[in-house]
Amino acid sequence: MTMPRVSSECLKTTFQLGAAEEIATYFPKHKRKISEIAETNFRRLSHWLQTGVWISERSLLSWVRKDECHRVSPLFKKRHLYRKIVRCEEHMEVEHRSILQKFTESARFLVRFILRAKTVGSIIPSSHFLAREIVRQIPKHSLGAPKRYILEIGPGTGVFTDKIIKRLGPEDELDLVEFDASFCELLREKYKHLKNVHVYHMSILDYQERLGEYTHIVSALPLNSFTPDFVHKYFPHIQRLSKPGTTLSSFEYIFLPEIKQIYLSEDEREKFKAILDEKEAFYSAHHHLSHIVFRNFPPAKVLHHVL
Ligand SMILES: C[S@@+](CC[C@H](N)C(=O)[O-])C[C@H]1O[C@@H](n2cnc3c(N)ncnc32)[C@H](O)[C@@H]1O
Structure with a gap:
Protein backbone atom coordinates (compact mmCIF):
# COMPACT_ATOMS: atom_id res chain seq x y z
CA MET A 1 0.00 0.00 0.00
CA THR A 2 1.38 3.41 -0.91
CA MET A 3 1.54 6.03 1.82
CA PRO A 4 -0.76 8.94 1.13
CA ARG A 5 0.72 12.42 0.61
CA VAL A 6 -0.67 15.77 1.65
CA SER A 7 -1.81 18.22 -0.95
CA SER A 8 -2.27 21.22 1.32
CA GLU A 9 -2.67 23.97 -1.27
CA CYS A 10 -5.33 22.08 -3.16
CA LEU A 11 -7.19 21.32 0.05
CA LYS A 12 -7.13 24.96 0.98
CA THR A 13 -8.50 26.10 -2.35
CA THR A 14 -11.20 23.46 -2.64
CA PHE A 15 -12.48 23.72 0.89
CA GLN A 16 -11.71 27.41 1.48
CA LEU A 17 -9.66 26.77 4.59
CA GLY A 18 -6.94 28.94 6.13
CA ALA A 19 -4.64 25.94 6.74
CA ALA A 20 -4.87 22.39 5.41
CA GLU A 21 -4.73 20.91 8.92
CA GLU A 22 -7.95 22.70 9.73
CA ILE A 23 -10.07 20.23 7.80
CA ALA A 24 -9.67 17.58 10.51
CA THR A 25 -11.56 19.84 12.91
CA TYR A 26 -14.68 19.52 10.77
CA PHE A 27 -15.03 15.81 11.57
CA PRO A 28 -15.90 14.30 14.97
CA LYS A 29 -13.19 12.10 16.49
CA HIS A 30 -15.78 9.76 17.99
CA LYS A 31 -18.77 9.35 15.74
CA ARG A 32 -20.97 8.21 18.60
CA LYS A 33 -20.45 11.30 20.78
CA ILE A 34 -23.44 13.56 20.24
CA SER A 35 -21.57 16.61 21.59
CA GLU A 36 -18.73 16.17 19.06
CA ILE A 37 -21.12 15.60 16.18
CA ALA A 38 -23.07 18.73 17.11
CA GLU A 39 -19.89 20.76 17.47
CA THR A 40 -18.47 19.74 14.09
CA ASN A 41 -21.80 20.30 12.36
CA PHE A 42 -21.97 23.75 13.87
CA ARG A 43 -18.49 24.46 12.50
CA ARG A 44 -19.60 23.25 9.07
CA LEU A 45 -22.63 25.49 9.16
CA SER A 46 -20.68 28.61 10.05
CA HIS A 47 -18.07 27.76 7.40
CA TRP A 48 -20.85 27.37 4.83
CA LEU A 49 -22.37 30.71 5.79
CA GLN A 50 -19.01 32.44 5.39
CA THR A 51 -17.73 30.78 2.22
CA GLY A 52 -20.63 28.93 0.59
CA VAL A 53 -18.66 25.64 0.81
CA TRP A 54 -20.14 22.76 2.79
CA ILE A 55 -17.46 20.44 4.19
CA SER A 56 -18.73 16.91 4.59
CA GLU A 57 -17.31 13.42 4.64
CA ARG A 58 -18.95 12.77 1.28
CA SER A 59 -17.47 15.88 -0.39
CA LEU A 60 -14.03 15.07 1.02
CA LEU A 61 -14.18 11.47 -0.18
CA SER A 62 -15.36 12.40 -3.66
CA TRP A 63 -12.55 14.96 -3.80
CA VAL A 64 -10.02 12.25 -2.85
CA ARG A 65 -11.49 9.97 -5.48
CA LYS A 66 -11.30 12.57 -8.23
CA ASP A 67 -7.53 12.70 -8.41
CA GLU A 68 -4.86 10.24 -7.32
CA CYS A 69 -2.71 13.10 -6.02
CA HIS A 70 -5.35 14.17 -3.50
CA ARG A 71 -3.90 12.15 -0.68
CA VAL A 72 -4.41 13.76 2.63
CA SER A 73 -3.97 11.04 5.19
CA PRO A 74 -1.36 12.39 7.66
CA LEU A 75 -4.02 14.92 8.63
CA PHE A 76 -6.43 12.18 9.55
CA LYS A 77 -4.22 9.62 11.19
CA LYS A 78 -6.03 7.75 13.97
CA ARG A 79 -9.36 9.12 12.79
CA HIS A 80 -12.12 7.08 11.24
CA LEU A 81 -11.91 9.33 8.21
CA TYR A 82 -8.38 8.20 7.44
CA ARG A 83 -9.60 4.62 7.18
CA LYS A 84 -12.36 5.69 4.83
CA ILE A 85 -9.93 7.55 2.60
CA VAL A 86 -7.60 4.56 2.37
CA ARG A 87 -10.58 2.33 1.60
CA CYS A 88 -11.79 4.77 -1.03
CA GLU A 89 -8.35 4.84 -2.67
CA GLU A 90 -8.15 1.05 -2.65
CA HIS A 91 -11.66 0.77 -4.15
CA MET A 92 -12.88 -1.19 -1.13
CA GLU A 93 -16.23 0.46 -0.73
CA VAL A 94 -19.52 -1.36 -0.66
CA GLU A 95 -21.96 0.01 -3.17
CA HIS A 96 -24.98 1.75 -1.66
CA ARG A 97 -28.09 -0.42 -2.14
CA SER A 98 -31.25 1.27 -3.35
CA ILE A 99 -34.62 0.39 -1.79
CA LEU A 100 -35.47 -1.54 -4.96
CA GLN A 101 -32.25 -3.58 -4.76
CA LYS A 102 -32.90 -4.34 -1.09
CA PHE A 103 -36.43 -5.38 -1.92
CA THR A 104 -35.22 -7.69 -4.72
CA GLU A 105 -32.69 -9.28 -2.36
CA SER A 106 -35.38 -9.87 0.27
CA ALA A 107 -37.66 -11.40 -2.37
CA ARG A 108 -34.85 -13.74 -3.44
CA PHE A 109 -34.31 -14.66 0.19
CA LEU A 110 -37.98 -15.55 0.60
CA VAL A 111 -37.91 -17.71 -2.53
CA ARG A 112 -34.81 -19.55 -1.28
CA PHE A 113 -36.56 -20.07 2.06
CA ILE A 114 -39.59 -21.57 0.32
CA LEU A 115 -37.30 -23.94 -1.60
CA ARG A 116 -34.90 -24.77 1.25
CA ALA A 117 -36.47 -23.82 4.56
CA LYS A 118 -34.15 -25.92 6.72
CA THR A 119 -30.84 -24.54 5.49
CA VAL A 120 -31.96 -20.95 4.87
CA GLY A 121 -33.66 -20.83 8.25
CA SER A 122 -35.37 -17.43 7.97
C1 LIG B 1 -30.26 -17.68 8.45
S1 LIG B 1 -29.56 -17.55 6.83
C2 LIG B 1 -28.53 -16.14 7.13
C3 LIG B 1 -28.23 -15.35 5.91
C4 LIG B 1 -27.57 -14.00 6.15
N1 LIG B 1 -26.31 -14.15 6.83
C5 LIG B 1 -28.45 -13.10 6.96
O1 LIG B 1 -28.22 -12.98 8.16
O2 LIG B 1 -29.39 -12.53 6.39
C6 LIG B 1 -28.43 -18.92 6.80
C7 LIG B 1 -27.54 -19.01 5.59
O3 LIG B 1 -26.67 -20.14 5.75
C8 LIG B 1 -26.57 -20.83 4.51
N2 LIG B 1 -26.19 -22.23 4.82
C9 LIG B 1 -26.98 -23.20 5.29
N3 LIG B 1 -26.30 -24.33 5.46
C10 LIG B 1 -25.03 -24.08 5.11
C11 LIG B 1 -23.83 -24.85 5.08
N4 LIG B 1 -23.81 -26.14 5.46
N5 LIG B 1 -22.68 -24.27 4.67
C12 LIG B 1 -22.68 -22.96 4.29
N6 LIG B 1 -23.78 -22.18 4.29
C13 LIG B 1 -24.94 -22.73 4.69
C14 LIG B 1 -27.94 -20.68 3.90
O4 LIG B 1 -27.94 -20.93 2.51
C15 LIG B 1 -28.28 -19.24 4.27
O5 LIG B 1 -27.78 -18.35 3.31
Whole structure:
Protein backbone atom coordinates (compact mmCIF):
# COMPACT_ATOMS: atom_id res chain seq x y z
CA MET A 1 0.00 0.00 0.00
CA THR A 2 1.38 3.41 -0.91
CA MET A 3 1.54 6.03 1.82
CA PRO A 4 -0.76 8.94 1.13
CA ARG A 5 0.72 12.42 0.61
CA VAL A 6 -0.67 15.77 1.65
CA SER A 7 -1.81 18.22 -0.95
CA SER A 8 -2.27 21.22 1.32
CA GLU A 9 -2.67 23.97 -1.27
CA CYS A 10 -5.33 22.08 -3.16
CA LEU A 11 -7.19 21.32 0.05
CA LYS A 12 -7.13 24.96 0.98
CA THR A 13 -8.50 26.10 -2.35
CA THR A 14 -11.20 23.46 -2.64
CA PHE A 15 -12.48 23.72 0.89
CA GLN A 16 -11.71 27.41 1.48
CA LEU A 17 -9.66 26.77 4.59
CA GLY A 18 -6.94 28.94 6.13
CA ALA A 19 -4.64 25.94 6.74
CA ALA A 20 -4.87 22.39 5.41
CA GLU A 21 -4.73 20.91 8.92
CA GLU A 22 -7.95 22.70 9.73
CA ILE A 23 -10.07 20.23 7.80
CA ALA A 24 -9.67 17.58 10.51
CA THR A 25 -11.56 19.84 12.91
CA TYR A 26 -14.68 19.52 10.77
CA PHE A 27 -15.03 15.81 11.57
CA PRO A 28 -15.90 14.30 14.97
CA LYS A 29 -13.19 12.10 16.49
CA HIS A 30 -15.78 9.76 17.99
CA LYS A 31 -18.77 9.35 15.74
CA ARG A 32 -20.97 8.21 18.60
CA LYS A 33 -20.45 11.30 20.78
CA ILE A 34 -23.44 13.56 20.24
CA SER A 35 -21.57 16.61 21.59
CA GLU A 36 -18.73 16.17 19.06
CA ILE A 37 -21.12 15.60 16.18
CA ALA A 38 -23.07 18.73 17.11
CA GLU A 39 -19.89 20.76 17.47
CA THR A 40 -18.47 19.74 14.09
CA ASN A 41 -21.80 20.30 12.36
CA PHE A 42 -21.97 23.75 13.87
CA ARG A 43 -18.49 24.46 12.50
CA ARG A 44 -19.60 23.25 9.07
CA LEU A 45 -22.63 25.49 9.16
CA SER A 46 -20.68 28.61 10.05
CA HIS A 47 -18.07 27.76 7.40
CA TRP A 48 -20.85 27.37 4.83
CA LEU A 49 -22.37 30.71 5.79
CA GLN A 50 -19.01 32.44 5.39
CA THR A 51 -17.73 30.78 2.22
CA GLY A 52 -20.63 28.93 0.59
CA VAL A 53 -18.66 25.64 0.81
CA TRP A 54 -20.14 22.76 2.79
CA ILE A 55 -17.46 20.44 4.19
CA SER A 56 -18.73 16.91 4.59
CA GLU A 57 -17.31 13.42 4.64
CA ARG A 58 -18.95 12.77 1.28
CA SER A 59 -17.47 15.88 -0.39
CA LEU A 60 -14.03 15.07 1.02
CA LEU A 61 -14.18 11.47 -0.18
CA SER A 62 -15.36 12.40 -3.66
CA TRP A 63 -12.55 14.96 -3.80
CA VAL A 64 -10.02 12.25 -2.85
CA ARG A 65 -11.49 9.97 -5.48
CA LYS A 66 -11.30 12.57 -8.23
CA ASP A 67 -7.53 12.70 -8.41
CA GLU A 68 -4.86 10.24 -7.32
CA CYS A 69 -2.71 13.10 -6.02
CA HIS A 70 -5.35 14.17 -3.50
CA ARG A 71 -3.90 12.15 -0.68
CA VAL A 72 -4.41 13.76 2.63
CA SER A 73 -3.97 11.04 5.19
CA PRO A 74 -1.36 12.39 7.66
CA LEU A 75 -4.02 14.92 8.63
CA PHE A 76 -6.43 12.18 9.55
CA LYS A 77 -4.22 9.62 11.19
CA LYS A 78 -6.03 7.75 13.97
CA ARG A 79 -9.36 9.12 12.79
CA HIS A 80 -12.12 7.08 11.24
CA LEU A 81 -11.91 9.33 8.21
CA TYR A 82 -8.38 8.20 7.44
CA ARG A 83 -9.60 4.62 7.18
CA LYS A 84 -12.36 5.69 4.83
CA ILE A 85 -9.93 7.55 2.60
CA VAL A 86 -7.60 4.56 2.37
CA ARG A 87 -10.58 2.33 1.60
CA CYS A 88 -11.79 4.77 -1.03
CA GLU A 89 -8.35 4.84 -2.67
CA GLU A 90 -8.15 1.05 -2.65
CA HIS A 91 -11.66 0.77 -4.15
CA MET A 92 -12.88 -1.19 -1.13
CA GLU A 93 -16.23 0.46 -0.73
CA VAL A 94 -19.52 -1.36 -0.66
CA GLU A 95 -21.96 0.01 -3.17
CA HIS A 96 -24.98 1.75 -1.66
CA ARG A 97 -28.09 -0.42 -2.14
CA SER A 98 -31.25 1.27 -3.35
CA ILE A 99 -34.62 0.39 -1.79
CA LEU A 100 -35.47 -1.54 -4.96
CA GLN A 101 -32.25 -3.58 -4.76
CA LYS A 102 -32.90 -4.34 -1.09
CA PHE A 103 -36.43 -5.38 -1.92
CA THR A 104 -35.22 -7.69 -4.72
CA GLU A 105 -32.69 -9.28 -2.36
CA SER A 106 -35.38 -9.87 0.27
CA ALA A 107 -37.66 -11.40 -2.37
CA ARG A 108 -34.85 -13.74 -3.44
CA PHE A 109 -34.31 -14.66 0.19
CA LEU A 110 -37.98 -15.55 0.60
CA VAL A 111 -37.91 -17.71 -2.53
CA ARG A 112 -34.81 -19.55 -1.28
CA PHE A 113 -36.56 -20.07 2.06
CA ILE A 114 -39.59 -21.57 0.32
CA LEU A 115 -37.30 -23.94 -1.60
CA ARG A 116 -34.90 -24.77 1.25
CA ALA A 117 -36.47 -23.82 4.56
CA LYS A 118 -34.15 -25.92 6.72
CA THR A 119 -30.84 -24.54 5.49
CA VAL A 120 -31.96 -20.95 4.87
CA GLY A 121 -33.66 -20.83 8.25
CA SER A 122 -35.37 -17.43 7.97
CA ILE A 123 -37.90 -15.78 5.67
CA ILE A 124 -36.09 -12.44 5.42
CA PRO A 125 -32.44 -11.38 5.69
CA SER A 126 -31.14 -10.24 9.09
CA SER A 127 -31.55 -6.63 10.10
CA HIS A 128 -28.91 -3.93 10.06
CA PHE A 129 -29.01 -3.98 13.90
CA LEU A 130 -28.21 -7.68 14.12
CA ALA A 131 -25.46 -7.25 11.51
CA ARG A 132 -23.92 -4.39 13.49
CA GLU A 133 -23.82 -6.48 16.65
CA ILE A 134 -22.47 -9.66 15.10
CA VAL A 135 -19.42 -8.01 13.51
CA ARG A 136 -18.47 -6.17 16.70
CA GLN A 137 -15.63 -8.60 17.54
CA ILE A 138 -13.79 -7.73 14.32
CA PRO A 139 -11.76 -4.61 15.06
CA LYS A 140 -11.80 -1.91 12.40
CA HIS A 141 -8.67 -1.94 10.32
CA SER A 142 -5.84 0.23 11.60
CA LEU A 143 -2.64 1.27 9.90
CA GLY A 144 0.18 -1.30 10.23
CA ALA A 145 -2.07 -3.98 11.80
CA PRO A 146 -1.15 -7.58 10.88
CA LYS A 147 -3.01 -9.29 8.04
CA ARG A 148 -6.23 -10.99 9.10
CA TYR A 149 -8.16 -13.89 7.63
CA ILE A 150 -11.90 -13.65 8.18
CA LEU A 151 -14.47 -16.36 7.45
CA GLU A 152 -18.18 -15.83 7.07
CA ILE A 153 -20.38 -18.92 7.04
CA GLY A 154 -23.81 -18.62 5.40
CA PRO A 155 -23.63 -15.01 4.12
CA GLY A 156 -26.97 -15.27 2.26
CA THR A 157 -27.51 -11.92 0.52
CA GLY A 158 -24.53 -10.33 2.30
CA VAL A 159 -26.11 -8.32 5.14
CA PHE A 160 -23.27 -9.20 7.54
CA THR A 161 -20.72 -9.17 4.71
CA ASP A 162 -21.34 -5.48 3.98
CA LYS A 163 -20.53 -4.65 7.59
CA ILE A 164 -17.45 -6.92 7.70
CA ILE A 165 -16.09 -5.30 4.55
CA LYS A 166 -16.28 -1.89 6.22
CA ARG A 167 -13.85 -3.22 8.84
CA LEU A 168 -11.37 -4.76 6.39
CA GLY A 169 -7.98 -3.34 5.55
CA PRO A 170 -6.46 -3.66 2.08
CA GLU A 171 -4.30 -6.58 3.26
CA ASP A 172 -7.06 -8.58 4.96
CA GLU A 173 -8.84 -11.50 3.28
CA LEU A 174 -12.52 -12.36 3.65
CA ASP A 175 -13.79 -15.81 2.65
CA LEU A 176 -17.52 -16.41 2.22
CA VAL A 177 -18.77 -20.00 2.36
CA GLU A 178 -22.34 -20.34 1.14
CA PHE A 179 -24.29 -23.51 0.43
CA ASP A 180 -26.93 -21.96 -1.85
CA ALA A 181 -25.98 -21.46 -5.52
CA SER A 182 -28.34 -18.53 -6.04
CA PHE A 183 -26.88 -16.60 -3.09
CA CYS A 184 -23.35 -17.33 -4.35
CA GLU A 185 -24.22 -15.86 -7.74
CA LEU A 186 -25.58 -12.72 -6.06
CA LEU A 187 -22.52 -12.38 -3.78
CA ARG A 188 -20.06 -12.80 -6.68
CA GLU A 189 -21.80 -10.05 -8.59
CA LYS A 190 -22.10 -7.75 -5.58
CA TYR A 191 -18.45 -8.01 -4.49
CA LYS A 192 -16.73 -8.54 -7.85
CA HIS A 193 -14.79 -5.26 -7.44
CA LEU A 194 -13.19 -6.44 -4.18
CA LYS A 195 -10.06 -8.47 -4.76
CA ASN A 196 -9.83 -9.66 -1.16
CA VAL A 197 -13.36 -11.10 -0.92
CA HIS A 198 -13.74 -14.72 -2.10
CA VAL A 199 -16.96 -16.70 -2.51
CA TYR A 200 -16.96 -20.51 -2.05
CA HIS A 201 -20.04 -22.44 -3.06
CA MET A 202 -20.12 -25.45 -0.71
CA SER A 203 -21.17 -26.67 2.69
CA ILE A 204 -18.93 -25.46 5.49
CA LEU A 205 -18.22 -29.07 6.45
CA ASP A 206 -16.51 -29.58 3.06
CA TYR A 207 -14.51 -26.38 3.26
CA GLN A 208 -10.82 -27.10 3.85
CA GLU A 209 -9.06 -23.84 2.88
CA ARG A 210 -6.77 -21.94 5.31
CA LEU A 211 -7.15 -24.46 8.12
CA GLY A 212 -5.93 -22.95 11.39
CA GLU A 213 -5.47 -19.48 9.90
CA TYR A 214 -8.71 -17.61 10.60
CA THR A 215 -8.64 -14.82 13.14
CA HIS A 216 -12.39 -14.09 13.08
CA ILE A 217 -15.33 -16.31 12.13
CA VAL A 218 -18.91 -15.10 11.71
CA SER A 219 -21.53 -17.81 11.38
CA ALA A 220 -25.18 -17.39 10.42
CA LEU A 221 -26.04 -21.09 10.29
CA PRO A 222 -29.47 -21.95 11.70
CA LEU A 223 -28.04 -24.88 13.68
CA ASN A 224 -31.36 -25.59 15.40
CA SER A 225 -32.87 -26.78 12.15
CA PHE A 226 -29.90 -28.98 11.18
CA THR A 227 -29.37 -32.67 11.94
CA PRO A 228 -27.55 -33.77 15.14
CA ASP A 229 -24.91 -35.35 12.92
CA PHE A 230 -24.17 -32.01 11.21
CA VAL A 231 -23.89 -30.15 14.53
CA HIS A 232 -21.68 -32.92 15.94
CA LYS A 233 -19.20 -32.38 13.07
CA TYR A 234 -19.62 -28.61 12.90
CA PHE A 235 -17.94 -27.50 16.13
CA PRO A 236 -14.75 -29.60 15.75
CA HIS A 237 -14.51 -28.32 12.15
CA ILE A 238 -14.73 -24.71 13.36
CA GLN A 239 -11.90 -25.50 15.79
CA ARG A 240 -9.77 -26.81 12.93
CA LEU A 241 -10.33 -23.63 10.92
CA SER A 242 -9.38 -21.32 13.79
CA LYS A 243 -6.27 -20.65 15.80
CA PRO A 244 -5.99 -19.86 19.54
CA GLY A 245 -7.75 -16.57 20.22
CA THR A 246 -9.98 -16.65 17.13
CA THR A 247 -13.35 -15.02 17.72
CA LEU A 248 -16.50 -16.87 16.68
CA SER A 249 -19.69 -14.83 16.47
CA SER A 250 -23.06 -16.44 15.78
CA PHE A 251 -26.71 -15.90 16.53
CA GLU A 252 -29.89 -17.78 17.26
CA TYR A 253 -33.49 -16.66 17.36
CA ILE A 254 -34.84 -16.29 20.87
CA PHE A 255 -37.92 -18.24 22.03
CA LEU A 256 -38.00 -20.31 18.80
CA PRO A 257 -36.34 -23.42 20.35
CA GLU A 258 -38.94 -23.42 23.15
CA ILE A 259 -41.83 -22.92 20.71
CA LYS A 260 -40.43 -25.52 18.32
CA GLN A 261 -40.25 -28.20 21.02
CA ILE A 262 -44.03 -27.99 21.59
CA TYR A 263 -44.75 -29.15 18.03
CA LEU A 264 -42.12 -31.89 17.73
CA SER A 265 -42.87 -35.60 17.85
CA GLU A 266 -41.13 -37.74 20.48
CA ASP A 267 -38.44 -38.83 18.02
CA GLU A 268 -37.83 -35.31 16.68
CA ARG A 269 -37.64 -33.96 20.22
CA GLU A 270 -34.85 -36.45 21.02
CA LYS A 271 -32.89 -35.27 17.97
CA PHE A 272 -33.44 -31.64 18.83
CA LYS A 273 -32.26 -32.24 22.38
CA ALA A 274 -29.06 -33.81 21.00
CA ILE A 275 -28.43 -30.57 19.04
CA LEU A 276 -29.05 -28.38 22.09
CA ASP A 277 -26.69 -30.57 24.17
CA GLU A 278 -24.00 -30.35 21.51
CA LYS A 279 -24.27 -26.55 21.47
CA GLU A 280 -24.36 -26.31 25.24
CA ALA A 281 -21.18 -28.42 25.55
CA PHE A 282 -19.39 -26.08 23.14
CA TYR A 283 -20.71 -22.88 24.73
CA SER A 284 -19.75 -23.91 28.25
CA ALA A 285 -16.23 -24.89 27.11
CA HIS A 286 -15.59 -21.46 25.57
CA HIS A 287 -15.95 -18.15 27.28
CA HIS A 288 -18.72 -16.16 25.64
CA LEU A 289 -20.63 -12.91 25.74
CA SER A 290 -24.20 -12.65 24.60
CA HIS A 291 -26.33 -9.76 23.48
CA ILE A 292 -30.01 -9.74 22.57
CA VAL A 293 -31.05 -7.81 19.47
CA PHE A 294 -34.78 -7.06 19.52
CA ARG A 295 -34.72 -5.07 16.29
CA ASN A 296 -34.63 -8.12 14.06
CA PHE A 297 -37.32 -10.47 12.83
CA PRO A 298 -37.46 -12.68 14.82
CA PRO A 299 -35.47 -11.12 17.72
CA ALA A 300 -32.11 -12.85 18.09
CA LYS A 301 -29.36 -13.52 20.60
CA VAL A 302 -25.81 -12.88 19.38
CA LEU A 303 -23.09 -15.05 20.91
CA HIS A 304 -19.43 -14.04 20.82
CA HIS A 305 -16.87 -16.75 21.68
CA VAL A 306 -13.11 -16.75 21.97
CA LEU A 307 -11.71 -20.09 20.80
C1 LIG B 1 -30.26 -17.68 8.45
S1 LIG B 1 -29.56 -17.55 6.83
C2 LIG B 1 -28.53 -16.14 7.13
C3 LIG B 1 -28.23 -15.35 5.91
C4 LIG B 1 -27.57 -14.00 6.15
N1 LIG B 1 -26.31 -14.15 6.83
C5 LIG B 1 -28.45 -13.10 6.96
O1 LIG B 1 -28.22 -12.98 8.16
O2 LIG B 1 -29.39 -12.53 6.39
C6 LIG B 1 -28.43 -18.92 6.80
C7 LIG B 1 -27.54 -19.01 5.59
O3 LIG B 1 -26.67 -20.14 5.75
C8 LIG B 1 -26.57 -20.83 4.51
N2 LIG B 1 -26.19 -22.23 4.82
C9 LIG B 1 -26.98 -23.20 5.29
N3 LIG B 1 -26.30 -24.33 5.46
C10 LIG B 1 -25.03 -24.08 5.11
C11 LIG B 1 -23.83 -24.85 5.08
N4 LIG B 1 -23.81 -26.14 5.46
N5 LIG B 1 -22.68 -24.27 4.67
C12 LIG B 1 -22.68 -22.96 4.29
N6 LIG B 1 -23.78 -22.18 4.29
C13 LIG B 1 -24.94 -22.73 4.69
C14 LIG B 1 -27.94 -20.68 3.90
O4 LIG B 1 -27.94 -20.93 2.51
C15 LIG B 1 -28.28 -19.24 4.27
O5 LIG B 1 -27.78 -18.35 3.31
